[in-house]
Amino acid sequence: MNHQWIFHDSHQSLFRSPFGAVPCHAKIRLAVAINSRDPLDSVILRLWKYGREEEKIPMQPVEDVGEKKLYRAEIMAPPRQGLLWYYFIIVQRGRTFYYGNNPRNLGGVGRIYDHEPPSYQVTVYKEDNATPHWFKEAVMYQIFVDRFCNGHEEGKILNPKKHCMIYPSWDAVPQYGRDPLTGKTICFDIFGGNLLGVLKKLPYLKELGISVIYLNPIFEAASSHKYDTGDYKKIDPMFGDNRLFQELCAKARDMGISIILDGVFSHTGSDSVYFNREGNYPSVGAYQSKDSPYYPWYRFIEHPHKYECWWGIETLPNVNELDPSYQEFIITGEDSVIKYWMKMGAKGWRLDVVDELPDEFVKKIRATMKQLDPESVLIGEVWEDASNKVSYGEMRQYLLGEELDSVMNYPFRSAWLDFMTGRSNAQELHLRLMSLYENYPLEQFYSAMNLIGSHDVERVLTLLSGAPAEETLSKEEQARFTLSNEQKRLGIARLKLLSLVQMTFPGVPCIYYGDEAGMHGYRDPLNRATYPWGKENQELLAWYKKVIGYRNRYDVLKTGRWLPVYSQGQVYGYLRIISQGKDVFNRPKKDNVALVMVNAGTEREVNLSVNLGCRCSGSLFDLLQEGRQYPVKDGYLHLTLGPLEGKLFMDGGLK
Template sequence: MNVAFNCLLEEYKTPFGCVMENQPCSLTVKVPDYYAVSGVDVILTTDTAYGMQVSFELTDTQDGYQIYKTQFSLPRCGLYFYHFRCQGAQGPFQVYRCGETDTSINQGDLWQLTCYPRQFHTPKAYAGAVMYQIFPDRFFRSGSCDLTEKLQPYWVHENWDDTPHYLPNEHGEVLNNDFFGGNLRGIREKLPYLKRMHVDVIYLNPISMAFSNHRYDTADYMRPDPMLGTEEDFSALCADAHKLGMKVILDGVFSHTGSNSVYFDRNHIFGHGAVSDPNSPYRSWFDFQEYPNRYTSWWGIDTLPCVNEMDPAFLEHIITGENSVIAHWMSLGADGFRLDVADELPDDFIALFRQRLKELNPEALLLGEVWEDASNKISYGARRKYFSHGELDSVMNYPFRSAILSFLAQPDANRFRANIMSVVEHYPQEVLHCLMNSLSTHDTPRILTLLGDSFDGSKQEKANRFLSEDAKLWAVRRECAAAALQFTLPGMPCIYYGDEAGLEGFEDPFNRRCFPWGRELTSLQTAYESLSRIKGRYAALKRGHITFENPNDHVIHFIRTLNGQRIHTIVNGGSDPMTLPITGQLLFQSYINMEKRLLHLEPWGVAIILE
């Protein structure tokens, strides 16, 4: 018998997961009688010198255990780690976490407890919303735009179905200056399609003026790229989206600018950048080791000079000024921002950004790009305060993506549960329900390709490599299973444009092909449409608790529960069919045979059932 403590069960810890500052937290520890313990303490520590020690009270003996209980509250926000110290007959010993639910003596892991501000809240509209990510150049082209001020050189593909250019030029440089002409009017024209897909939130990759097609090399924060259109086009897009009940989120790139920009002006085009003008008002934004040729750049890429985010002039331009970048785009109709590479932005910058954003619109969303568990992330030697200090409403939830892909590659339902519940435990509940849950993004291979082709050849080989018909059928089956998990787990499922239409592609730029209008894979599109409708219709899928009832290692079965509404998601990852009774209304099915009141799930079959 081990010391019993399972932080995932209310029997041992309430509330589940995180706590607000000064919120009572109750713990119960069961110690076997034969340990002859005379006292138990919980030891809470932080990365700073601050910590707490709280004593337990012996309240009962039961089934060979001494039952110890305590209650405490944390007066300071922060990330805490805790373990237990027991006073035994032979002296004190420590109790640590062992795996997901067990304990071990004098060695093991610490439990984690996030304490966040009591006044922290996320915008209600985003809980369980359906998000749609658009790479603007590749979604849809409507009419033409005035390209007079488009940064040179660039070229536009004549064929919408071309493969994006990937080969280096004669200098060995990949310029990313090939365009397809997708624009803001094109997105606006396709809003009825997004509405049919039950989309609630549109997330746009960068739209500000830039040299490249990805536009992460900002040239002017205050204007749209000429290839995309005008401020009026953006305002019209937001206005029409709002009429249809959709929000529009922009991509904020604030750790660096482009070298070919108003601010840096290495090409001497704009006239008053930090390089072209030694007295430039933007000079203090950048870190020059040897002016003007040696400077700090993002990951050593000299076309992406890093900015000093806490420079007063930069802060005024981006955040605090009356017509700052935030204020400018919010006034045009934006509903929030995704912060690119949030790990590389100082906590103080993010806190100021949030403060101004919420002053402009308390219901605006602030989402950060973080690839790992954002609750305990350490970047550049510092523990981040995304949740413990209420900085971000949401993050890109790559841990859920990793859990789904891991299960699809090698089914292990218990490992899947542990990976999911780790995030559920570590994140504040309001954050959990508006996490951005993606299967693909502009930074990853397309989900259909990942599930159908493990090829690892050269970029040139990947450029024109597509799935065979048989491989595609199998990949589509598995993508339906992945999407069912994506849409029924806590958070905002985010469709990367074209995933629902069967777009394929390895890594950048092949994952950024144009949307295949008129050639969509309708079976997959219908599945996504159904999942989006279900997500929007049932409150349990938006804000409900999650529990697991996995029957074996190859089958995922979890339940979302809210106010008596219970929705089951079952995915068969085994190589053999499985049978289960129909215990309610079948909301969604994929690769299932029905016989009277029985469901037969084929391999990678899915059932979503309202109990």
């Protein structure tokens, strides 16, 4: 049977309108096209609300589309936020056919099934859902403080801890000291970066074009990574003190730069004021006594030695986030952790492992933050599509208007890395990007934290260079590995292309410290080496300054409408558009259109004819080759792209 005799494409307005996520109470029109000479018994839209409320809605024929007949139904989005799921049931001569999402649940064109199919998703968000506009227009920079810069010129290490190993040189290869029998970390490596170093490098970050700094944890902790919090109200003495943090925030703010903190609230350190297993604090910790005020914070199986901990790591005891005293301490109290640091100057928080925090806890954090500063930003660590993330058997509510402003956009990262390295083609890339575009509310799509590197993944230059896969090398071989000149050339060419995309795509681009300088390395600890001050790759650094400058200069690259226009082979292209004096959020902006074209192929140049329709007039100007113009004739742009070449075109006016 012709597989196209039933057809639905959620990306086309003919079949689903409006596109993508919708607010509560919105009208949604859904349609399916059927091409069959045989009479139909029924065409049914099967709808699920909140994963449990089922409706079966008869669909009526409304018009002919070519040889197909279009069946349509109109529904109303429910009054409270959540997810809708739908597919179609077609009964013909007593036989039942199903039309649902494609097997990968990417939306767009689906397929026919002879059994219950995967459903299409509609995200329904609160009508007042909004994220701060200043953040949508920002460029972020992530700093792992110990490895960024030591602000003391003589290299002085502040308050070293007794169980830490201090490196003799700034450019040494990082490593952990591990027990050879258990494999457990028994000492941490320290290089000596501190908040004074961040403060002294503010002019560098300003020149680079940065407007938000995201700091990995900086509160007192036993480790170098600081995800084992010892005292939530105290800057780690190795990094400085609370007064210095306040000064950093003030000086950064004067330069137009906001500071985002890393909030680690699903667990503490065992070596902490609150648990105090090692007895290094004068407090009576939960480990020491059931009478401790902190005892209700933790989940003991058998006090004191058996307790729940994060991923089985005994130095990271899990907390009970729903305990009232813990919530008061972290969120709601007059001098809560959230309020304390925001009053000191922090503009927002990134929530570590947000999928391990209850929705109620996250909602309280957001409400508290917005009451204190409506323009503050709450970001969550999510590795998957955050609109339909399931955690501990529960569908999460991150993007529905009461929780996160932004999520770490790892799906963006993986889609583009696969494309850039030849593991996928442009059509595959397009479907993965469109899935996010369709599932995320517009506010969150444009405020997503678009990262290509972080402290939890390999350095992007290593991944792009064709280096051996991490799993093929021992830890010792990974530490010794250096890129050959040819690998470096390939990696830098790809990284320039990927950073061009990062700076021109909807969302907030985030640079992991040192990526702009050409740092490479496998995962932790090798992805956390020190910034190579004075040894930067100047070609790459100059490129980053150029493309960040374009993003900061042109509103269209921040909040212009996104429209894919080309996806063939290893070439992908998209438009960013501001027309009729309004951006995608209906804010007054100057009319502008930008076109981004990238060729991820490494072998040959390609000749292209890109259909721009009536969106551009006259000529497009190539910003990366100043003075070069390309005429648009009859709606088509003709151009040639060399291997690993990208172009950024700009037109000052629209038809």
